[in-house]
Amino acid sequence: MAGYGAPECGFDLVFQPPLPVSTRIAIVSKGTGKELLSAIVYDEGMIMQSGNAAAEEPVSLFGVPSVPAPQEPFSERGVAIAGNNLILFDISDLVYYIGHHDNLTGIQRVQSCILLAMLRHGIYDRRRLLFLSYNNHRGHFIHISVEFMSALLEDLLRPARDRRIAYSREDAKVGLLPQSAPLHQSFGALAGQSAVLCLLGAAWVNRDYFRRVVELKRVLDLRFAMVVHDLIPIYARETCDQGTARVFTSFLKRALRNTDLFFAVSQNTARDLQRYAEEIGVTAPPVIVTQNGSTFDEFIAAGAPPSPLFMERIRKPFTLFVSTIEGRKNHIFVFRVWQELVKAGVDVPDLVCVGRLGWRAEQFLSKLTETNNLQRRIHILKDVSDEELDWLYKNCLFTVYPSLYEGWGLPVGESLAKGKLCVTSRTSSLPEVGGDCAVYIDPNDTGSAIPVLRRLITDAAWREGLEHKVVTSYQPVSWRTVAERVITGCLEAGRKPRTSIFPTIDCGQEYCFGALPDALSDRLGEEMMAQILETRRARLTSAYLSDAAFLAAEEFRIGESWCEPESWGVWSRYPDAGLGFLLPQEAQGGVQACLLLNVPDPLRGMSFHIEEDGEILAAGYLNSEEVFVTFRMQPRHDAEGRVLPSRLMVRTRHDPAKQAELRAIDARGIGLGFKRFLVNRFDDVLGRLEVMERLSMRALEKPAG
Structure with a gap:
């Protein structure tokens, strides 16, 4: 009904006690007597196989080819990058995320945009792509139909009211989606093929993640590539949750032992990764800088404008701050600047903060409460739709993003891509995003920032001149470009010589x-x-x-x-x-x-x-x-x-x-x-x-x- 593939059904069969190994089960249509599927019991579960599949040409439930498929572009809008590698994307964290949240943000939004650009533009033959998720209930990887995942990604970037693809939120919380099957069903078809496993998202919350990676390397002889979004828990540890700092540090130590190629979202993050490897005495694998896209609405069709009620809530003129409201993003800095400008008699625009509440935001939130939101000049908006965010960008005076430390800085690129000036920090990766089109301040010095922001507010000619430079000079990065860099890097990783997938033990070492x-x-x-x-x-x-x-x-x-x-x-x-x-x-x-x-x-x-x-x-x-x-x-x-x-x-x-x-x-x-x-x-x-x-x-x- 949703138009994303042939109708299929799936279910679990649980036998108590478990059936003996090698028991065959046939699933038969009661109406026609036709055998639909056969099942072979193994251990405590079963492998589902098509009853018509030729034994000499093993395929999985979703048709993973046993030999390299011909390289044809999926879409006429782009030319496929040639390569016979199978590329497996571990999207487990994305699946878990949509089990808990309605809208994609942060790292999950980034990986969704990369994957959707890959599929929309036919950057790589989709018959050589697999999407994996870890089934936390059964303790193994599943692979999800590419057609279903493509449709789901398109759907998730629509407003919630327009979504058509159904899935169980409770199943997603343990890593399950419709049109999926255990990956080990396809081991026979995958064996002997050149393959790369790529992690675009966040897996550090799983302390045993690399046991899974190493096991897949042993079974399928694949290479492993992963994206490093930032090293904030290491080099800006005071700005984040200390529990996250602990698990991330341990995760990165394991990653440096088991990764064949890293992607970094910025040159600064690549330098941080190399710096950390040197500090712990290991050699970092090669790093490819992908950057991130500059748009949040590249895949969104033009929709209806925001409701009049929403637009009436926002008083003009206003300045926009798009970010999770947490200590590292430095909302308290902007509050102090606005407060000083008000004291100096400046007619400041309203400040609209768009984002969910995060960690270490208590100082900013306390000041808002004490001052009645700075006499109703500061507003917090949560769960803003893409249409509403688009309207906010287009109608703001300028944007601010005085973050203390970033791996990239999506809101800076988004602002400039919309033709709006952004005031941001000259720290970490942010100058890479803003180039010479952003206005830079010291995020630790309100005294030096106040005259800059005062002039932007009061000197319309100066502000408009800077904005003209943004419109005429800023070169946005497309998600298609990012996706092409990821695919090219995965193919490079696939050419890496095999290293031992078993550690060498040292005699006398406990x-x-x-x-x-x-x-x-x-x-x-x-x-x-x-x-x-x-x-x-x-x-x-x-x-x-x-x-x-x-x-x-x-x-x-x-x-x-x-x-x-x-x-x-x-x-x-x-x-x-x-x-x-x-x-x-x-x-x-x-x-x-x-x-x-x-x-x-x-x-x-x-x-x-x-x-x-x-x-x-x-x-x-x-x-x-x-x-x-x-x-x-x-x-x-x-x-x-x-x-x-x-x-x-x-x-x-x-x-x-x-x-x-x-x-x-x-x-x-x-x-x-x-x-x-x-x-x-x-x-x-x-x-x-x-x-x-x-x-x-x-x-x-x-x-x-």
Whole structure:
């Protein structure tokens, strides 16, 4: 009915208890007797496949080709960029966002504009594009029909009253959209193809995001590219939520280990990224600067003007400030300037602030309350439609944007693209956006800003001359240009030589499976030092652990049977879990491996074993809360003498009753917990003895508490 593709339906089938593996289910039309789909049960779920698909030409539910498709432009409005790579866009954060919000803003608006420009202009063959979202309910990626996603993106940029595409907000909150299927259904079709996974949005809220990326790299041999929108949580940390600063810092450390190519939205952000890589002692991958588009309405058809009621609310003349109302955007600065101008007798225009309330806005909001919105001269508008924002830009006297720090600065470009002068800061990336068409001020010095703004308000000839320069000189950046740079960068990433997707283990280095300790401490002085020592103290050696000892351990985990790391370690999911790594050249004579496990109560007394390629390396019983296992390993080689990855499986016996008991104490269905791991060369007798000695001494320590 919405005109975006053939009618389809989908649903979950849940069987209790789960059906045996390899059970075949046929979905049949009751009216005609025709078989519509067949299903093959695997583990606790099923793979849906078309009953008519040829076995020798595997396809997914949405027709992912098993061989490179011919390169044809999708649209006559643009020429497709040639390339045989599959490009997979992880849009999980966009899906979660539309589950919670009606209108796109910020990073979600940016990635929507890039993707829509890509699809509208046929920049890349859409048959070589996949949109992915992470199903938080099932713990795996799904891929979404390109046709549906294209229609949904168009729809989301319309006013809410005109939208036609239906989806469940509750499903979107866990990453689900209509016309989607589990990505692993298409692994057979995708295997062997050159592929790039691209992240345009924000994934740092997911502490275990790069486990997913690394796992896809192992399964599909793809490269990974991502956009860095800013490094505000690192280099302007005082202006943002400290929780965000913590998770973002950890995220970026992981990104620098696992990203093949970065996109940065500005030269300033690219410099910040390189600076941070140098500070933590790593080499940053190549960076391509994409910039951001200068328009917010590039994809919006001309619609009806705002309602008369809206226009009557806005007194002319007025100045416009478009931004989330938060400390970093510096609304309090403009308030003080306006307040001083009023005291000086200047007839100031009203100040219209458009944006939702954010973090650290309390000083500005308190001043508004104390002064009755500066005697009704300052107004806050939330949930403004594109038509209303367009009207505000066109009818304002000029715009202000005195932000303290930005990755780009969308409102500056939007203002100039509308032919309106913008007063902004000469900091971070903002001069890149405004060029020589913006008016610059010091965002920390109201004294120097007051005469500039006073003249703009009172000297119409000067203001109009500056505005004429904007109209005649400003060169806006189109979203199509940004999308072309993204596609070109993805193809460049696809040509990068493959690097190992398994970390190389260092003999004698203890690895911790726990979460990387926060870079920020909530303690002071001696307490802070004690916290740092405790979180980085080794258990099996006398050393203290570096970031790499935590980050590499995260990358040891293979498969989907893992929960997120916690402070002590990480839970696997019952009944087994896998570890993968490369042994170093110095380990040719063999190694002694040590693994420290945490055992939940329901698994006490059960047997377990560790195997590699079907060979049992260790076996025993889980007789205590903490179990230490030691076993020998030999490196394995391919026909050309190269070291092959060591893949260990740690298994316990599958027991449905135990599984139910484990789910009762933790809904994630936890299994064994993994704490520490270490290997020593077999001929390193002193290193092996140190481990035994450390464990013996810990057994004599007084229990905590």
